[in-house]
Amino acid sequence: MITQPNDEDVQNLLDRNFDVDESMSVLVSDLTYVRVGKQWNYVCFLLDLSK
Incomplete structure (x- = not known):
C-alpha cells in the first residue's frame, strides 16, 4: 500500500x-x-500539554 502525502500547510496554533x-x-x-x-x-x- 502506497499513500500520497498531504502537502498542505498546517496553521501553527500553539506557536510553541x-x-x-x-x-x-x-x-x-x-x-x-x-x-x-x-x-x-x-x-x-x-498527549495533554498541561503541567
Whole structure:
C-alpha cells in the first residue's frame, strides 16, 4: 500500500507556547498505522500539554 502525502500547510496554533495550566485544554496527537500479522491497525496517540 502506497499513500500520497498531504502537502498542505498546517496553521501553527500553539506557536510553541507549551506552558499550559488548564488540564485537557491543549491536546496534541499523532496517527500512524502498524502491521500486525496480515492486518494493518491504526494507532492514535493523544498527549495533554498541561503541567
